[in-house]
Amino acid sequence: MEKRVLVIGGAGYIGGHVLLSLLENDFSPVVYDNLSSGDLENIPSGVEFVKGDILDYDALLSVMDKDNGFDAIIHLAALKAAGKSMEEPEKYSRNNIVGTINILNAALEKGIKNVLFSSTAALYGTPKYLPIDENHPTNPENYYGFTKLNIENILEWYGKLKGMKYAILRYFNAAGYDVKGRVSGLERNPENLLPIIMEVASGKREKLSLYGNDYDTRDGTCVRDYVHVNDLAQGHVLALKYLFEKEKSLLVNLGSEQGITVKELVDKAREITGKEIPCEVVARRAGDCSTVVASSKKAKEVLGWEAKNSDVDNLIKSTWEVYNKKLG
DSSP states (O other): OOOOEEEETTTTTHHHHHHHHHHHHHEEEEEEOOOOSOOOOGGGOOEEEEEOOTTTTTHHHHTTGGOOOSSSSEEEEEOOOOHHHHOOHHHHHIIIIIIHHHHHHHHHTTOOOOOEEEGGGGOOOOOOSSSTTTTTTOOOOOHHHHHHHHHHHHHHHHHHHOEEEEEEEEOEEOOOOOTOOOOOOOOOOOOOOHHHHHHHTTTSSSSSEEOOOOOOSSSSEEEEEEEEEEHHEOOOHHHHHHHHHHOOEEEEEEOOOOOOEEEHHHHHHHHOOOOOEEEEEEEOTOOOOSOOOOHHHHHHHHHHOOOOSSSSSHHHHHHHHHHHHHOO
């Protein structure tokens, strides 16, 4: 019998890709989303959509009751702009922390004991060593990372006290678009580098701001670990299967283990798009460290997960195909 999965925040960029992977692996997803940043275009045909907010407890109870309930919940509904979190901590507290407590309490009330949570590498802070594994100290340097770390701690306590089983996936930099071209919703007001590069390439944005070029790296710009969203989506499916089969909780990094500098990403984007992509070097941003690269050894060993689509050419080509079609 198909496992039913409630995907909260499933209309978003990552959510759309996760839905495709769930369908390909015979899960039956239902989407719950307030559409504040998501897009109905990201939801595959035939997948049921319920509009609702994670701050509305009664609406959560209602959707979790739907058609005799769910076997698991995937929580993708946190606000994620690191810079904005420093300006609006009250908004991030309410949505990310209070909203998650609502989800978990409603799940317990409805007898749903499996929760998969999309966390972040932002909770590690400045690396003490590289590559970053799951045992690395956590010391978030922005409020967004702080909220995600708090959610992880709450999940751990709900596991101890209520028997909830959870999978925590610490993403590094999600990038790219579905390699088969099935997801085409653009992020609104993107904060991440690759969508911003694409907006410049397609003429929507005048130029790219390069935050510092004097870091201790091979070309002076920051090094980051970009993981293709198809690979991330497959990680969700493998983690769900682990929860169902092993009935044990799990915490893993999902990263490509490949470090790419900002300049390398821009240069490769110029090559692939054939566009100039003007850049302006501006002051460093507070909290930006020089190099962040993942160790995904645990995900490989425990889940059999691999970042198969995360080479830089694939990241850029798959993104440009969508942006060029929409904005070009």
